[in-house]
Amino acid sequence: MRSPTGVRRTVPTQLAALAAGVSEATVRKWASRGKLTRYGRPGRAEYDLDELLRLVVDRAASGREN
Structure with a gap:
């Protein structure tokens, strides 16, 4: 899904973790479990x-943390 302007706004792992209030490892775990799409190129993940x-x-809303 893209923003209302039609542009996908991606951020590197470190900023994704900061925005979500979780560790970088959690962001990577979500991506590996298919809960979050990984963009970018090898060595430079973006979300x-x-x-x-x-x-x-x-x-x-569901009361889950990770």
């Missing part, structure tokens, strides 16, 4: 900010 925030909101 869609809108997708990440939806995941965080959904997890908070």
Whole structure:
């Protein structure tokens, strides 16, 4: 899903973790489990900010942490 402007806003792992309030390892775990899409190239993972925030909101609503 893209932002209302139609542009995918991606951030590196470190900023994704900061935005979600979790560790970088958790962001990587979510990606490996298919809960979050990994973009970027080898050695430079990036994550869609809108997708990440939806995941965080959904997890908070269901009471799950990781």
